[in-house]
Amino acid sequence: MSTSDEQEQPLMAHLLELRTRVIRIVAGITVVFLPCFYFSRPLFTFLSGPLLAHMPDTNSLIATGVTAPFLVPVKLAMMLSFVLSLPWTLYQVWMFVAPGLYLNERRLMTPLLVSSTLLFYFGMAFAQFVIFPIVFGFFISVAPAGVSVMTDISSYLDFVLKMFMAFGIAFEMPVAIFLIVWAGFVTPKQLGSYRPYVLVASFAGGMLLTPPDVISQTLLAVPVYLLYELGIITARTFAPGGRERENQSS
Numbered sequence: 001m002s003t004s005d006e007q008e009q010p011l012m013a014h015l016l017e018l019r020t021r022v023i024r025i026v027a028g029i030t031v032v033f034l035p036c037f038y039f040s041r042p043l044f045t046f047l048s049g050p051l052l053a054h055m056p057d058t059n060s061l062i063a064t065g066v067t068a069p070f071l072v073p074v075k076l077a078m079m080l081s082f083v084l085s086l087p088w089t090l091y092q093v094w095m096f097v098a099p100g101l102y103l104n105e106r107r108l109m110t111p112l113l114v115s116s117t118l119l120f121y122f123g124m125a126f127a128q129f130v131i132f133p134i135v136f137g138f139f140i141s142v143a144p145a146g147v148s149v150m151t152d153i154s155s156y157l158d159f160v161l162k163m164f165m166a167f168g169i170a171f172e173m174p175v176a177i178f179l180i181v182w183a184g185f186v187t188p189k190q191l192g193s194y195r196p197y198v199l200v201a202s203f204a205g206g207m208l209l210t211p212p213d214v215i216s217q218t219l220l221a222v223p224v225y226l227l228y229e230l231g232i233i234t235a236r237t238f239a240p241g242g243r244e245r246e247n248q249s250s
Contacts (some may be wrong), residue, residue, distance in 0.1 A: 021092040028088040033081035042074035043080065044153070047160060050132035054140045055149060062150045072153045079161055083124070108182070108238075117176045124164045124169030131163065134216045170224055177231030178238070188236040191228075198228050220229055233243065 036043065048061060063069050090113045098106055140149050180186055199221075206220035 001090075001214070008114060017096060019249040021096045025085075025089050025092050027093075028085045031087045033077055034081070036080045036084070041205070043060075044073055044076055044157075047076065048156060049129070050151050051136045051140075051151065051156065054137045058149055059222050061156060064152045068154050072157050076157060079240065083121075083197065090117060097208070110185050112175060112178070116172055119171040119175065123167035123169070126148040126162075126171070127163050127167040130219060131167070131216065132160070134219065138216065149220050151154040170220075171227060173224065173227040174231035178235045181235035188232050192234070195228075199225055202228075237245050 052061070055182065063072070065071075087159060093228035094109060094113060098109070143149050177191065181191070202221040202224040203217060205224065
């Protein structure tokens with residue numbers, strides 16, 4: 001057998017394995033989508049709860065598009081199925097890349113995948129139960145006299161999905177810090193020296209992403225800064241060689 005044939009066979013094997021993993025990911029998302037679609041209307045009612053709680057009883061959400069009453073719940077069900085099937089998706093990705101990793105890397109990847117998934121869920125829950133009631137309450141309270149606040153359901157869904165993604169990604173900070181320390185780009189001591197800049201950046205980001213009031217700005221800035229501190233502690237404690245590189249740089 002020629003060398004080209006030997007190289008082609010492993011390549012084909014990897015492609016077949018990749019196809020199998022992708023099919024399983026799609027199948028997992030589809031299985032989760034079916035119940036999400038069935039309960040899509042009560043799910044949207046739950047999602048719009050923080051806004052409806054601050055709206056007058058005479059006001060309500062509206063649908064300005066002809067197909068919006070159908071497409072908005074479908075879009076919500078699709079996005080929710082992606083989120084809920086995230087552990088299954090990450091597991092399939094892990095099973096595909098695991099054979100190419102060293103033993104110590106395999107031991108670290110499992111807690112990283114679990115922690116990153118949980119942190120993403122925590123970020124979304126924080127947005128739903130803490131941020132949204134404050135943000136929507138502020139927006140409705142500053143509406144000019146004579147203006148009835150009746151938000152379009154498509155615009156509302158787009159807004160909350162963007163906020164979910166923003167807070168979900170922001171809550172991944174401890175994992176990101178762990179990875180850059182593990183890769184040797186920085187040491188926990190160097191990250192500690194950046195604390196004043198991170199604190200200022202956290203409040204600046206809170207000012208840009210939330211309404212211009214101190215409460216909502218602090219509600220975003222404080223968790224981000226605490227997650228930064230948690231990332232430093234995690235990297236110093238668990239990152240391989242993190243403490244040694246920190247002692248060498250001191």
